[in-house]
Amino acid sequence: MRAQAELCVDGRGQILRVVSAPPITFRRARDAVYFVGTAAGPLGDDDLATRVEVCDGGALKLRSAAATVVYSGVGSRQRFEISVGSGATLDWHPEPVIATAGCRHLQDVRISLGPGASLDWTEEVVLGRHGEPPGEIELRMHVDLAGRPLLRHGLAVGAPGWDGPAVLDGHRATGLRLVVGTASPAPTTGLGWAWLDLDGPARLLVAYGADYAELRVRMAEADRSDGDQRSSGATER
């Protein structure tokens, strides 16, 4: 399946343009814009692209109605191309991606932030449904701030050594939260998580857990340590 969805928000936070393309459908609710899965997938050789643009000064909060379940594939792809304009804000926290047995999937996120843009981006991945080994999934994140590289991050589940002590060592859930543009408190660590100060005005939370429940507990603990009330509210949906 090939699909290209698009959402564009203007400087006052109003939706300028929305193009839904199953399985990716946008639904506006009172608190946020929601991704609603309107077909199974990604699976097979699906190539899904989602473009989200927040114009200068605008704001968008994005959530999802359900987890994204990645089924058996032969090289499925899901690309996100995100642009957040000068002084604009994007708050992004969909439900987790679940990589089932036999999947072969690439999630490629490219974010371009204008000067003074704010970003609060959370993504989580669960490796296999209960008791099931995951297939192969590669997560890539590529973030530029005002034209400079801010973060190039990747995780390749299924590559040699991925389940060893350098990468995940038996943990079946991992997540990250990237916060750009708000004041950064002193970096802290806890069991299975750390806030990392990036080489730029941003910080990255890296966390892992035995399963999704443990990951959520750890990410919530990290959120509390970060003392950011607005966002800890957002994660306790």
Added chain:
Amino acid sequence: MGSAAGPGNSGREASWAGDANRALNRDKSGGGKATLLLLADGRLPAGGHAHSGGVEEAVTDGRISGLDDLRRYLEGRLWTTGAVDAALAIAAWDLGDAVPLPDAAWSRLDAEAAARMPSPALRAASRAQGRGILRAARRMWPTPWLGDLAGIHPDGPLSAPALGAAARAAGLEAGDAALLACQNATTGPAWAAVRLLGLDPFSVACLLAELAPSVEAVAAEALSQGAGIDVAQLPALGGPMTDVAAEVHASREVRLFAS
């Protein structure tokens, strides 16, 4: 051979001396296997011995307690840190030697490399190693552009670009730079594990011998992706546990290794 130089052994000696001198002259421009071995030697005074590549913390928190854990750790490290460092070293090799030094391109590469290291503890450790590599290389193969590299960042260059630049100054090939990066990603941590856990050195040597084809494969893959590609598109791969553990390790008061 040697008939015009006179009878007996004298001709052979003259020829041998000639060959030796030609070899010496070739070595001044570098690029031979001995030069590669020199840069790969852990005893090189470049500061590499002070770093365990994350093994110390992995031993402390119980992730590595024996040879099998070490094997899995090194595999993961090779296919994440090793692959990324190989690509960065090739990119630096590719920039090297241009006169004048393309400042903007080096700054860009430094920023791209730093963006691949979210852990501030790992960035600091990498810059410490980068300074060490550069300090040694500037003495061993003095070239003006190598000296200029020290100014690329107030804390010095990151280790992988520094290694690539050193390889270029030494007259080595891009593939050698990649191989050095992959070798560093595995041998340093392996020998640190011998010290930290008292592992049998012969067993660890066997493990490294088994890993050698993978080291070659990762370096070859980095090379096949090509020197000269847009540095923004270089691979970025990490391990969540490595990043978290690096921060915990940096906060410890008592440690044997800097990272």
